Amino acid sequence: MQSENPFVADFVKMMNSAAGTLAGVGREARDGARERFKELMGDMDFVSREEFDAVKELAATARAETENLKARIDALEAKLGNS
Template identity: 30%
Template sequence: MSQGQKFFDDLGRLMNDAASVADGARREAETAIRGQMERVVNDLNLVKREDYDALRELVSIQGEEIEALRRELEAFKRRKKTT
């Protein structure tokens, strides 16, 4: 193996090692940031999307029920006046 070829082989290995170290550092940083963001979100006491959607559906149904009861009450009042 010639000196030039050995140099480039060593340089290639060094670059691969550097890329592996950089990738490991990136993953470690992502994990740390993700953990910090989860703590922040938990401290804010935010509502989960599923819970919000379920409550929204419940409120919608109750709104419809209230409107139906109002119509029934008005009809009852009209019948009461005519009697």
């Protein structure tokens, strides 16, 4: 049979309270760090995925046009050189 020792009971209550307090402090610190990180990231100039994809497509189109023009110039130079 287990006897109720007031010292042990008080100690257990105190430890449970301390564990709850530490958990609360940990959550508060994590939430504060997360908020500061969001503010820091919000101040930076990042582009959205849609903007990135649009610029990537423009670059690919410009590259294709450049290659086409280069081929035309090479053909014209070859034609002039053979005349």
